[in-house]
Amino acid sequence: MSCDRAFLDLLGFFEFGCTRRVALPMGAQRLLAFLALQSDGAHRATTAEQLWPDCTSCRAAANLRSALCQARRVGSVTVIECIGQRLRLSELINVDLHRVTESARQIIAAQNPVTALGNGLIEDLSKELLPGWSEGWLMLERERWNQLRIHALESLAQQYQTAEQYLSALQTALAVIAIDPFRETAHRILIEVHVAEGNFASALKCYRDYQAFLQQELDAVPSPQMRQLVQELKSA
Template sequence: MSAGVLIRRLGPFQVLKTGSPLSLRSGGKAEQLLSCLALHPHIGIHRETLVERIWPETSLGPAIQCLNTLTHSLKMQLADALGGQPPIVHSESHYALNLDGGVRVDVLEFESAIETGHRLHSEGSTGAAIKSYERAVDLYRGDLTPAPDISALLERERLRAACLTTLARLADTHFGVAAYDRALETALRLLAIDPCREDAHRMVMRSYVRLGARAQALRQYKLCRIILDGEFAVAPEPATERLFRLIRTDPGQV
């Protein structure tokens, strides 16, 4: 059982208390508050910004009272999983998640796992790097839950790009250690998120060839052409065309 409190923003919003989902009303004020704070876990958010987002039609005084009531309610629900500490702390008029007290955010753990994977890979610890990359992509249960501001939209796209890049690197790493089935699985997972990624199509083609499934590799090329034509009305990149010709004429060199 996981200790502490984990706020999940990758995929459907969820709060886990010692590993078990906490019952919160979907789209309710508690979810809005924790979701907003989880977008800025290190720096927190000013009180007036919070109440404007969560209680936009309430005057400042009553809205602040609502905020104080809500933070107290969340303390009552979660403090026992945090050694008695509150999940939200505030200094003067600034509110933030109590990261030091045991509150965790999946976005932070996702990015930390990627950074650790990069470091381990650069040190030559390939097996440990693979485990760290796999932890990162497992944490990515879906795109960042929607929020009504541009900064959240930009963050959503940044994290999505980080996941896709990590999946591509993980597939390359698996291929480099001759784990062709894992490389194939990872590249297909990448394509399930972004079917237009030609590097992933090429990895699928190469993996199929190494697994002895040349015909499937050729079919993957055809699928790649269909997707790109339907989405953008463009042909595959020269690198994809070269790989296709090599698979057709000399698959032993793939």
């Protein structure tokens, strides 16, 4: 197998390879995923402890050595760099999470117009980080990813609305709601887009559906800001 760069996908599902997918044992998969989430790499002992918390230190170290042998190289590409006692994922590995994270930050900072964004970005931002994995070290990283993608999608929906690309704005707001159905800002964007299109009945229906959902799930009501938006709509 000959290639200059390898890929590592963590969004939606784990996939690793070079010119084609490479099957790896679970220990090697966990090692690559863990290192991909450590911007400055990680100490060997810390890595072993995080990945095999239920093992003795000796057993965890042995598991780490085995995973390193399985994942350190793919073809001619060095995947994991060993610098003294530190391990680091090579910069030659194209990680989908890193790429989409950079795009998300650009959206939030409004650095690129919506027309410059790739068509698959909403789909990428809708993907979970390693769904089905229950590792403790993933919990905080998963929450970070969720917050980043929610804010990016909301910013993108608002940019689409400003550009009068209403269908894209609606679909993007709905992507946020699919991630977090309780999030009021996404529902508010949805209502505002319906209003911008002149679909007042649809806007009211969205509000009432959200109101009923909050009542049923949390015994709560929408915020005063949300209620004011609907009052203005009714009096229009």
